[in-house]
Amino acid sequence: MPKYRFVSVSTACLATALALTGCAANTAKNELQPAQFVAMQEGPGEEYVIGPLDELTINVWRNPELSAKVQVRPDGRISTPLVTDMPAVGKTPAMLGEDVRLQLSQYITDPIVSVIVNNFSGTFSQQVRIVGATEKPASIPYRANMTILDAMIAVGGLSEYAAGNRAKLVRFDKESGKQKEYKLRLADLLKKGDSKANVLLQPGDVVIIPESLF
Numbered sequence: 001m002p003k004y005r006f007v008s009v010s011t012a013c014l015a016t017a018l019a020l021t022g023c024a025a026n027t028a029k030n031e032l033q034p035a036q037f038v039a040m041q042e043g044p045g046e047e048y049v050i051g052p053l054d055e056l057t058i059n060v061w062r063n064p065e066l067s068a069k070v071q072v073r074p075d076g077r078i079s080t081p082l083v084t085d086m087p088a089v090g091k092t093p094a095m096l097g098e099d100v101r102l103q104l105s106q107y108i109t110d111p112i113v114s115v116i117v118n119n120f121s122g123t124f125s126q127q128v129r130i131v132g133a134t135e136k137p138a139s140i141p142y143r144a145n146m147t148i149l150d151a152m153i154a155v156g157g158l159s160e161y162a163a164g165n166r167a168k169l170v171r172f173d174k175e176s177g178k179q180k181e182y183k184l185r186l187a188d189l190l191k192k193g194d195s196k197a198n199v200l201l202q203p204g205d206v207v208i209i210p211e212s213l214f
Contacts, residue, residue, distance in 0.1 A: 032169070032199040035147045044144055048201060049116065049126055050088050050096060052076055055119035059099060062113040066069050066104065082107055093117055095213045130155045132209035133162035140202040149189060149198045151207065157190055162164070163191065163212040169199075171207040 006205045050056070052072050058080050060066040068080040076089030088096050091117040096157050099171030104111040120141045121127075127139045128151050143150075148169075164187030173180050184200075186209065189197035 004062075005065045013100075029178075030182055034196040034201040035198050036195075046126075047092050047119070049123055050091055050093065051121045051123040051126065052089055052115065053121045054088075054117055056088070056093075056096075057116040057118055059116065060100075060104065061114075063108065063111065066108075066111075089123060127203070128201055129203050130205075130207045130209070132167070133159045133211045134209055135159055142201065145203045147198050148186070148201060148207070149185065151201060152186065152190060158186060158209065159211075161211045162186070163210050164188075167207060167209040169201075170208065171202060172204055182194070 035090065035127050050072060052074050054072045055069070056072065056078065058067060067082045069078060070078045072078055072088050076087055077085045078088045079085055080100070083100055086096075086099060086103065086166075091099070097113045097115040100115070101111050101157045103112065122141045124139070124165045126142050128142050129139045130151055131137045134152070135158070138155050140151060140154050145187040152158070167184040169182045169184055171180050171182065172178075184198065184199070184207065185197040188194040
């Protein structure tokens with residue numbers, strides 16, 4: 001009998017250990033790796049995609065009468081001389097330049113077109129949105145190597161009643177096609193200077209900051 005008791009206890013311990021390991025793994029999935037305040041090596045981010053209300057310069061080489069400064073309309077389209085209602089949202093500047101070139105090639109020979117983005121808004125998938133208990137909730141354009149500290153500076157930090165350590169980050173995972181939520185410790189970062197609470201952001205991230213219950 002003692003032998004069987006030993007096996008039962010061992011099995012129970014093993015099951016408990018596996019359960020705890022599983023919990024730890026699940027917890028780890030909801031935590032983001034700390035980011036440095038200053039990146040050791042700056043690098044380019046994803047290629048910029050034009051969004052509604054972006055301000056563009058369409059330059060047609062040696063054809064100034066066909067060049068123009070335009071703002072992308074809320075419906076995502078632009079119009080320039082000889083180009084009417086062309087979709088711009090969702091394209092990179094190079095892609096839009098090629099589309100304009102193809103349109104103009106019906107009227108002039110071998111046009112050379114360049115597109116410059118003068119004022120950035122970007123699509124929602126390229127913005128970082130901060131909502132809830134902050135001084136000025138906002139959507140801000142993502143830039144390469146942006147951290148949560150950079151985003152919080154842009155929105156003026158936490159409000160007086162913010163529960164910063166109960167904040168969460170919502171991120172779309174391209175591999176699974178689902179949203180994932182991660183815990184943030186904004187109070188530790190901003191009020192205690194805990195550098196381990198600083199994390200890297202990605203385009204499309206949403207930061208939600210609840211208010212304190214008391």
